[in-house]
Amino acid sequence: MDPLARLRLRQSEKWRSFPPDVLPLFVAEADVALAPPIAATLRAAVDLSDTGYATAACGLGDSLAAFAQRRWGWLIDPSAVTAVTDVGVGVVELLRALIEPGQAVVFNTPVYAPFFDWVPEAGGTALKVPLAHDTDGWHLDLAALEAAFATRPAVYLLCNPHNPVGRAHAADELAAVVEMARRHRVTIVSDEIHAPLVLDGPPFTPILTVPGAAEMSASVLSASKAWNLAGLKCAVIVTGSSDMAAVVGRFSPDVRWRTGHFGVLASIAAFTEGEPWLDQLLATLRRRRSQLASLLAERLPQVSWHPPSATYLAWLDCRSIGRGSQPCDRFLDRGRVALAPGPRFGPDGDGFVRLNFATSAEILEEAVTRMARSL
Numbered sequence: 431m432d433p434l435a436r437l438r439l440r441q442s443e444k445w446r447s448f449p450p451d452v453l454p455l456f457v458a459e460a461d462v463a464l465a466p467p468i469a470a471t472l473r474a475a476v477d478l479s480d481t482g483y484a485t486a487a488c489g490l491g492d493s494l495a496a497f498a499q500r501r502w503g504w505l506i507d508p509s510a511v512t513a514v515t516d517v518g519v520g521v522v523e524l525l526r527a528l529i530e531p532g533q534a535v536v537f538n539t540p541v542y543a544p545f546f547d548w549v550p551e552a553g554g555t556a557l558k559v560p561l562a563h564d565t566d567g568w569h570l571d572l573a574a575l576e577a578a579f580a581t582r583p584a585v586y587l588l589c590n591p592h593n594p595v596g597r598a599h600a601a602d603e604l605a606a607v608v609e610m611a612r613r614h615r616v617t618i619v620s621d622e623i624h625a626p627l628v629l630d631g632p633p634f635t636p637i638l639t640v641p642g643a644a645e646m647s648a649s650v651l652s653a654s655k656a657w658n659l660a661g662l663k664c665a666v667i668v669t670g671s672s673d674m675a676a677v678v679g680r681f682s683p684d685v686r687w688r689t690g691h692f693g694v695l696a697s698i699a700a701f702t703e704g705e706p707w708l709d710q711l712l713a714t715l716r717r718r719r720s721q722l723a724s725l726l727a728e729r730l731p732q733v734s735w736h737p738p739s740a741t742y743l744a745w746l747d748c749r750s751i752g753r754g755s756q757p758c759d760r761f762l763d764r765g766r767v768a769l770a771p772g773p774r775f776g777p778d779g780d781g782f783v784r785l786n787f788a789t790s791a792e793i794l795e796e797a798v799t800r801m802a803r804s805l
Contacts, residue, residue, distance in 0.1 A: 431462055431788075431791075431793075432461050432790070433790065437461055442459060442661060443457055443459070444456075444457050452766045452767065452768050453766065453793060453796060453800065454768045455786045455787070455789065455797055456768045456769050458655060458660075458742075458743065459786070459788075460658045460711075460786075461789040461790060462788070464658070465699075465700065465704045465707040465708075466707070467699045467700075467707070468657060468659070468699045468700055468704060470699075471696060471698075472692055472695065472696060475691075475692065475695055481691065481692075482691060483687060484513070484664070484689045484690060484691035484693070484694045485691075485694070486511070486513035486686075486689065486694055488694065488695075488698070489698050490511060490513055491507075491509065491510075491511035491666075493698045494506060494508070494697075494701050495507070496701065500705070501626065502625075502633070502634060502639070504638070504639050506638075506668055507670075510670065511667070511668055512666060512667045512668075512669075512678050512681075512686075513665070513666055513689045513694060514650075514665050514666065514685060514689060515664075515665065515685075515689055515690070516652065516660070516663055516664070516665045517621055517651070517652050518544055518548060519685075519688065520650040520667045521587065521619060522548050522551050523685060524619050524677065525548065525549065525552030525553075525554055525585060525587075527678070527681065528584055528585050528617055529552060529584040529585060530553075532553070532554070533553075533555065534555050534556075534581065535552075535554040535556060535583060535584060535585045536557045536559055536575070536578045536579070536583045536616070537549075537556065537558065537586070537587040537589070538558075538559050538560065538561050538570065538571075538575075538588075538592070539558045539561065539775065539776030539779075540561070540595065540745070540772065540775035540778050540779040541589050541592070541593065541775055541776060542589060542621070542775070543770075543774045543775055545587060546776070548587075554585070557578055557581070557583055559574045559575055559578050560574070560776075560778050561592070561778075562574075566736075567595070568592070569597065569599070569600075570607065572603065572606050579610050579613075579614040579616050580614060582615070582616075583616055584616070585616065585618070585619055586607070586611055586616050586618050587619050587621070588619065588620040588621065588637065589620075590620055590621070590622055590634075591625065591627065591739075591740035593743060594741075594743050594770070594782075594784040596736075596737075596738020596741040596743050596745060597632075597738065597739055597740060598628050598631065598632050598739060598740040599632070599635065601635040604637065604640045604643075605640055605641065608642050608643045611646065612646065616646075617646050618637060618643065618647040618648075619647070619648050619650065620647060620650065621650055621651075622634075622636065622637070622649050622650065623654065623655050623665070624655050624656075624741045626656035627715070627741050627742060628739065628740040629712060629715060629716050629738070631739030632739065634740070636649055638668060638669075643670075644669075644671045644674070645670075645671045645673060645674070646673070646674070647674065648668065648677070648678070649668040650665060650666070650667050650668075651668070652664065652665035652666065652697070653697040653701060653704075656700070656708055656711070657696070657700040657704055657708070659696050659700070662692045662693035662697075663690030664690055666697075718742070718787045718794060719737055719744075719787060721787075721791055721795070722737075722744060722785075722794060722798070723737055725795060725799075726746075726798065729798055729801075730802050730805075732748075732750045732751060733748050733750075734746075734747045735747060742786060743784055743785070743786055743787075744785040744786075744787055746769075746782060746784070746785055747781065747782055748772075748781055749780070749781030749782070753780055753781045754773055755771035755773055757783055758770070758771035758772070759771075760804055760805070761783065761800075761801050763804075769783040769784060769785050770784040785797075
């Protein structure tokens with residue numbers, strides 16, 4: 431992880447949204463140095479002045495297919511991989527092609543805040559189904575999803591692994607979801623951007639590997655979260671049937687030109703040469719998660735959580751401190767630590783905050799120390 435002085439030189443959203451006395455742990459950017467194979471690829475492109483329009487024909491589908499088979503045993507047809515600008519654009523374009531104006535789109539809350547914007551942007555109406563929460567953590571509420579699917583929504587927008595609760599949904603849960611979706615004729619669009627970031631617990635199950643899902647599902651994923659490439663703009667839609675490929679075929683022809691050339695090059699480098707670096711990152715994230723658990727127990731015992739099994743995001747229950755966005759505001763105003771306020775992820779985020787622990791041990795310790803001091 432890069433030291434704070436070097437991180438402060440960055441000009442991304444994470445490091446330019448707050449004054450320099452604030453530790454920013456709010457947005458899902460990791461404080462890592464770029465993976466060497468990716469850096470070398472980008473330097474070579476700059477040296478060649480290779481800064482033109484993107485083409486995914488240079489191997490994006492092949493590199494993803496090889497990575498997915500090694501990592502998850504997922505067999506992808508490279509020709510079924512379509513490049514898009516980012517996961518949000520991919521989801522919105524799929525929704526536009528799948529729904530009629532006003533049709534319902536189901537998703538589970540609390541969830542990544544842009545879900546609430548993507549659905550109306552595509553002309554749909556959100557049908558929110560809260561996750562179940564018990565002593566074992568967060569998981570899909572299958573009975574509530576059954577009731578929602580029975581109303582015949584057009585699409586179920588799945589988040590797997592789920593942001594912000596940090597869980598890769600179990601294979602048997604996803605099998606039950608697919609069975610319900612087939613029975614009620616609901617198409618599944620799965621945001622799988624955090625797929626490479628499973629730390630332990632249930633392994634990542636790509637939606638298209640669930641029996642029966644390929645005919646009515648699409649996966650949207652990217653190298654951007656695992657290798658910290660969000661600014662380079664490249665994601666992919668993967669389909670597994672001719673029917674779903676036809677949905678992608680209805681996209682505007684201009685969609686292909688909106689992907690970043692550097693994003694394609696960096697993604698190929700990540701999928702082909704970036705696994706050793708990724709494995710080192712996962713080991714570091716496990717250590718940070720353990721460190722965070724110790725710090726919270728020692729200095730913020732009034733905060734409870736279920737340590738995430740995937741992602742580098744901690745979903746912290748601060749309701750003993752305040753409701754709504756009060757805990758987040760207090761940590762910022764008094765502690766100078768910027769976190770993401772829970773209500774941004776839906777009404778069931780009341781009193782929660784999301785903390786990004788993909789940072790150095792020193793920054794994480796300082797952040798929790800400041801949070802405790804703010805109380």
